[in-house]
Amino acid sequence: MENLKKIPKKEMKLLEPSYYQNEDVVYLAKDLLGKVIITNIDNMVTSAEIVETEAYNGINDKACHAYNNRRTKRTSAMYKRGGVAYVYICYGMHHLFNVVTGRENEPQAVLIRAVKPLDGINAMLARRKKNTLQRSLTAGPGALCQALGITKEINETPLTSELIGIYGVFNNYREDDIQISKRVGVAYAEDDALLPYRFRVKGSKWTSLAK
DNA sequence: CAAACGATTTTCT
DNA sequence: GAAAATCGTTTGG
Helix, strand or coil, X not given: CCCHHHCCHHHCEECCHHXXXXXXXXXXXXXXXCCEEEEEECCEEEEEEEEEEEEEEHHHCCCCCCHHHCCCXXXXXXXXXXXXXXXXXXXCCEEEEEEEECCCCCCEEEEEEEEEECCCHHHHHHHHCXXXXXXXXXXXXXXXXXXXCCCHHHCCCXXXXXXXXXXXXXXXXXXXXXXXXCCCCCHHHHHXXXXXXXXXXXXXXXXXXXX
């Protein structure tokens, strides 16, 4: 799976909205590993394989922005029917990209935490102001958004649009291929901070480092 | 209206 | 390993 350009077009399968409407956000967080994000933003096409995700499981998950059914301008995207983007700004400077899942008014989402660069690497390097292709280009939720050109401009955009789509191309990883751990940076979530909702492709050099 | 803080990244020591 | 950078969103008065 070295270069997306080598994949025959007929094997590129855009994930349909129904895919995202599965109510099991933990299942989707695992199933999204190996899927390919393709963006066409600012006249630059970039693509990358998802290698690390986290599940945010709705109103009963203390780590979720929509915990306790909190509805604000920021969280409204998560209440949409699955299949749109939820992009918000963290620490005043980083955009974080989530895939909204589940039914309307059930605010679940999958945070994309790391990707493996495929096409458009020069564009990614330029956006990140880097010269070499290495993990730091796209490891970390803020970093990959910068590389792929994802900003809050595309908040609530369908993942079947001209700007961004997710494709099933290569493989589905098996349980054995997935490393499961606690989520990152959610210590405030008390007992829910311990939930095993973080998923990484085992052995991938493109995920964040083990903790 | 003021204040606190964050699903992070980078740089410095 | 520690700390700064930096501001939109949320909450409280």
